[in-house]
Amino acid sequence: MLALSRKIGESIIIGNDIELTILEVKGDQVKIGINAPKAIPIYRKEIYLQIQDSNKEAATSEISADALKNLFQ
Template sequence: MLVISRDVGEVITIGDDIQIHVLAVINGVVRFGVSAPREVPVHRTEVYARIKARQAQEPDE
């Protein structure tokens, strides 16, 4: 895991086409935005876990 510090307005780049923008830090809560191509799914972990659980329940076709 890479751990770095960024200030509001700064950006982290992942590969050639994904960017994490630090939008705000309020009372220790960090707000950030993700810029990625439409074909790259971006989900919060709890949402991703529900998607995977639902997929596991679906019968194979």
């Protein structure tokens, strides 16, 4: 992991088109602004992990042939 120190108003550039800017620091919270192309999804980590878990669960669930047949009628 790369650890960088930034002050309010300073930025970090990732690749050619993602910019993270420190907007505010209050106690143990940091407000970050993200400037990235709309095609790049941005999630909080806990939400991203929930999405991955849901996708894994859906991929391993069994659906009967009859249930699939009924979906397409």
